[in-house]
Amino acid sequence: MTLRKAGWALSATGLLMLAVGIPIAAWTRRRDLNEFNAYVGWSNILGMSLGAVGLAFLIWDRLKADSPNSRTKLLETSDILARAILKRESLQLARLLGTDELERRAARVTLIERHRVTSRRSGTTPQRSKSIHLDSIDSYYTDSTSGRMLLTGDPGSGKTVALLTLVTNLLNRRRDAANNSDATTIAVPVLFGLPSWPGDQELFDWMSADLVRRFGIRLDLATSLIAEGMIIPILDSLDEVDPGEGDSSRSTAMVSRINRYTATSVGIGIVVTCRSGTPRSANLKGKLRGFTELEMQPLKGQAIAAYMAEHGQGNDPQTWQGLADAASVGNSPVQILLGVPWRLAMATAFYNGGGDAGDLLPTASESRRGQKALRVYLERVEPILLESFLRYRSLHFGRDPKRSLKDLTTIATLANKVSPGTRRDAGIILPDWASFMDSVSKKKSPLLESLGLLAAVQAPFAVYQLLHWLGLANYPGSEPTNRSGWPVALSFSANLLLVSVLTATRASGESFPRAITSRRLRTKKGAAIASVVTLCVGVTAIFSFAVLDKSSAVLYTASLGLAGVTAVILNPYDPAQYQAPTDILRRDLYAACMIGAATGFLQFVALEGILGPQEAACFGFSYVISAVITSSFAKYLRATWTGYSQHGLPLRFAAFLAWGTTAGLLRMSGTAYEYRHTSLRDYLLRRGERKIEDSAPSET
Incomplete structure (x- = not known):
């Protein structure tokens, strides 16, 4: 018998004893209360012990399968990927x-x-x-x-x-x-x-x-x-x-x-x-x-002419046909220009957007043979195509062309600042946008940032004091039963220091985005963990209701249950969850809220009897705020504001990148945004450099 079969057999036996055997056997002993209690107690111990051993076997077997060297795990991961x-x-x-x-x-x-x-x-x-x-x-x-x-x-x-x-x-x-x-x-x-x-x-x-x-x-x-x-x-x-x-x-x-x-x-x-x-x-x-x-292979005259005849819908068909005729001449400047599919697509967009096809014809000097004349022709025409392509795409997809061109130029210029003069373009990854903006923007005072974080986590206490001052926080029975002396002060100070340290360290450290997914529950490992969590919470609930008052038992059980659910469905390593760049940030926010809620509930339950329900609730909300403001989502929001205030980038930065992808100006590589074509990025870089030169003060 394999380890997995043995685990399932023991778990099933334990569950059957609890679900079927105990009620039937106990019913036969219902007339003798002492015998009934003893039988049920020992049967519970035996059934849960068998189930626990079987569950341990299943977890062991699953962990063996989850080894990086396991062929099954690699196949599963490759399928998801x-x-x-x-x-x-x-x-x-x-x-x-x-x-x-x-x-x-x-x-x-x-x-x-x-x-x-x-x-x-x-x-x-x-x-x-x-x-x-x-x-x-x-x-x-x-x-x-x-x-x-x-x-x-x-x-x-x-x-x-x-x-x-x-x-x-x-x-x-x-x-x-x-x-x-x-x-x-x-x-x-x-x-x-x-x-x-x-x-x-x-x-x-x-x-x-x-x-x-x-x-x-x-x-x-x-x-x-x-x-x-x-x-x-x-x-x-x-x-x-x-x-x-x-x-x-x-x-x-x-x-x-x-x-x-x-x-x-x-x-x-x-x-x-x-x-x-x-x-x-x-x-x-x-x-x-x-x-x-x-x-x-570059497109030849016949393929170029067929494409232009099929897709050209401008208002000057005669000149457009003349351009197609020029492209049919072997090794002509127009054929070299339009023989590249990317430039042919841009030329078609230029013509369909109202551009003059005659601007794409070479001048007399550009028609001469030789690489120099060809280079002059391409250097003149390519910026026309790129600018018109950007304008046409912006208008077609409902954005102001000047604003779109400015934003794209700013992004390209900022990306080049990370490694000036290089082409080490790793793309724009939204969870990393905060560190990127920190490297290209004016540095803020670390002291001010730390004070801002501490102020955020202490905001619930400020709100509570304000409500107390307004007379809205004096509820009957809100004072704790054992509120006296140094234990209260020590508990208050220690927890405030704890949440402050957690906030500061998470904010300054590298945090990988987290995700909440129910997919994990559908795996054997996830089901096993969920079973253990359910068992632990159930036993804790029985103990809580036996020794605590009803309201405290409910809160304590709910806190542990939420923490257990968080442990089961929180998963930072699931490539199938990242179908779009913004999904990472969204799921990271969900995970941060879940972590904050779980830890906040536990803090509330632990401190309610010492500090009172209102101040304990303040600590609970502080943990929620701490988890949220140190998440990748919050860092992205901060970076977005930095880009907007210091560089004039769109405030809805992710929406702008998604628009650029839909418009065919950007492309996605995994969870990163990149420019669709190198020539487009280089054109925007040159445009940004000219803008900087034009704005520089001239020497007198």
């Missing part, structure tokens, strides 16, 4: 390729396989090419590569869409195969933004920490998932790791770490994306070992 990522990335892909707006539909792009094969005759390494359609990128990855794939392409060529398509297709295949024996062989693809790499961590350690940061997975589970090959790392933007064009030390170090990871992780899949067409990208690609390269 897969569902969470599929929901997020499917939504993200739908936002990038929404069918509600014509210019956001995907262009028909293709990919070319480029990997080198050694020739036996000449000893050279000629390239072999194979055309791949975007819809079949997942089949190509699983069937035609060793699991190591390098996805390259020009900026805006559709690498993000290709990655999201790969991720969602693989996860859909994993979901469809859930009932088959080979379901567990499909690993979970997870996107990692390489620009957020700190520069001093091994790839394995950094990915583990990033899983914890973005998805709330325990660190031991995250490391086991990666080590067992149960996730496929999708490493995005290798070329953006470096701070500038002249320094490639960070990207070179990352390539070395990728090679070390693949050398020690044989048979484990990995995907890397990198820009193409520059000496740096060519150097980085050459250093990666064992990767099959898949290159995004």
Whole structure:
């Protein structure tokens, strides 16, 4: 008999004795009160003892299954992670390729396989090419590569869409195969933004920490998932790791770490994306070992013209057609401009928003051959497209374009202040927004902040004194029965010091967001913990009603019950709960309220007989306030006010980020917000720099 079966058997036997055997046997002894009491007492002890032993067996068995090395636990966690990522990335892909707006539909792009094969005759390494359609990128990855794939392409060529398509297709295949024996062989693809790499961590350690940061997975589970090959790392933007064009030390170090990871992780899949067409990208690609390269191809004249004819709805079809004709000329400036899907989508939005298509045609000097003329043309046209794209999106989704542009520029400028001149953009994570704002804003006095926190936790006492002064707090029987001397003063001072210290330490320390979820109750471990809590509260209730007065017993039992429920349903490590960035803050607020209510009730019950019900209630409310004001939610509110008062950011900051995601200006990566495209972020940074230069006093 297994440990689990033995546990269930003992627990069931104990419950049957309590629920069935005792009433039947006791009924036969009802005429002899002493024999009845003795029989019921010993039967309760025996039944509860058997149940407790069985429950201990079940908990032991579940803890063994919950070990990070347990295959069952890893599969369960990977399934939860897969569902969470599929929901997020499917939504993200739908936002990038929404069918509600014509210019956001995907262009028909293709990919070319480029990997080198050694020739036996000449000893050279000629390239072999194979055309791949975007819809079949997942089949190509699983069937035609060793699991190591390098996805390259020009900026805006559709690498993000290709990655999201790969991720969602693989996860859909994993979901469809859930009932088959080979379901567990499909690993979970997870996107990692390489620009957020700190520069001093091994790839394995950094990915583990990033899983914890973005998805709330325990660190031991995250490391086991990666080590067992149960996730496929999708490493995005290798070329953006470096701070500038002249320094490639960070990207070179990352390539070395990728090679070390693949050398020690044989048979484990990995995907890397990198820009193409520059000496740096060519150097980085050459250093990666064992990767099959898949290159995004620019759109050609026929595909560009078909897209423009289908989606262009402006008021100057003749000029629009002239632009399409110019794009059909091979290697022309217009074809190079619109051959990138991102710029083609922006050009369509520009035209549909009332822009003059003639502004996108090259001038005589820009039409000359050569890279210099092409660079001048692109530098002139790209800002026009980006600004019109931002304006069109803002108007279409109901916001003032000037205000939206200002807010997005401010966010990009502040993010760049964290590491000036670098591209280490880790995204905006709302629970971390307080520490981010502290690093870029004017420092407040620590003494003033501490005094503010202490004032908040002592607010109930101030309110009580005010009510007492107004004559509203003198209720009959409110004075304690043993209110005298130093015990009262000591209890009052000790508890006030305790709540103050708890508030100060939690406010200054790192606090991971907490969540309340009933999902835990549906697991065997959660059910076992709930059973133990119920048993303890029940025994305490019997004792309380036997030795205390009725009202005190009710309060004491309710306090313990609330504390027990908090212990069962409070869970900070549930990736399935984090379906949106704001969910973390919302659930953290719920958890803080639950913790505060539980501790507050316990304080009230403990102090009511010493200090009286009103002052004991003040202490209870102080614990509630302490839990709430030190939560991630309260820190986010403080950071939002700092951003509003010092930098002019929207007061409803989370709502603005959600709007930017819906409008296609931002994207979500896990629980982080990022700019949809690097060129958009760079444009906003340049705009912010020009604004700073224009506002600087000129020398006379």
